[in-house]
Amino acid sequence: xxxxxxxGCACGAIRYQCAAPPLAMxxxxxxxxxxxxxxxxxxxxxxxxxxLDVRGTPKRFFTQAIADSHSERCFCGExxxxxxxxxxxxxxxxxxxxxxxxxxDWFKPVADIWTVSALPxxxxxxxxxxxxxxxxxxxxxxxxxL
Ligand SMILES: [Zn+2]
Ligand SMILES: [Zn+2]
Numbered sequence: 757x758x759x760x761x762x763x764g765c766a767c768g769a770i771r772y773q774c775a776a777p778p779l780a781m782x783x784x785x786x787x788x789x790x791x792x793x794x795x796x797x798x799x800x801x802x803x804x805x806x807x808l809d810v811r812g813t814p815k816r817f818f819t820q821a822i823a824d825s826h827s828e829r830c831f832c833g834e835x836x837x838x839x840x841x842x843x844x845x846x847x848x849x850x851x852x853x854x855x856x857x858x859x860x861d862w863f864k865p866v867a868d869i870w871t872v873s874a875l876p877x878x879x880x881x882x883x884x885x886x887x888x889x890x891x892x893x894x895x896x897x898x899x900x901x902l
Contacts, residue, residue, distance in 0.1 A: 757864070763857040765832035769812050770839060772852075776807035779849065780893050781863060785878060786870035788821040792829050792838045792853075796878035799854035799863055800841065802893055808850050814839055823870060825851060825894040846894055867891060 757777055764771040780802040789798035815833035819826070825843035832839065841851040854863040867885040868874070880886070 758859075758862060761857060761859070761862075763852070764812075765835050765837035765839060765856060767832060767835035767837075769834045770814050770832045770837075771811045772839070772856075773809045774803050774807055774852070775809070776804055778803055780891070781854070781865050782867055782869045782887075782891065783865045783880070784823070784826075784851075784869050785872075785874040786821065786823045786826060787873050788819055788823060788826045788829070788841070789870070790873075790875070792831070792841070793855070794838075796875045797868070798838070798841075799865060800851040801854055801857075801863065802849050803852055805842075805848055805850045808852070810840075822873075823890055823894070825849070825890060843894075849894070851894075869894075 759777050760775050762773045778801045782800050783797045784800050785797040814830035817829045825846045826841045828842040830840040838853045839856050867887050868880050869887040871886045872888050
């Protein structure tokens with residue numbers, strides 16, 4: 757796992773640097789991630805909001821997502837690449853779409869989350885835990901488990 761990493765959208769209008777290692781990595785199966793990512797789930801990297809430096813202005817979309825950590829989605833207004841998900845109740849963390857990494861190879865999910873809405877055609881790794889809804893790290897009042 758890298759100690760710092762970078763990424764951006766497909767057209768280069770939005771770039772970001774993260775100065776700290778990820779707090780966690782998940783495949784999220786919530787409906788908001790399915791819609792934003794265009795697939796059965798979204799590969800997400802949880803990072804501390806303060807360690808993320810974004811260049812460019814992502815377009816923002818506010819949604820009544822069931823997952824509290826996903827009430828705001830950020831994507832490139834030029835090319836449409838999904839970039840970040842944020843939540844009003846979890847302001848300390850940002851969820852970064854792993855598909856936007858410069859070197860996406862190191863992404864390694866530790867769990868499937870929001871499997872309550874997982875689609876029958878989603879292929880899941882049987883060897884990692886399944887979390888019915890949000891994991892503790894993304895629960896507003898939950899303990900931070902790394
Ligand atoms: Zn773009
Ligand atoms: Zn999600």
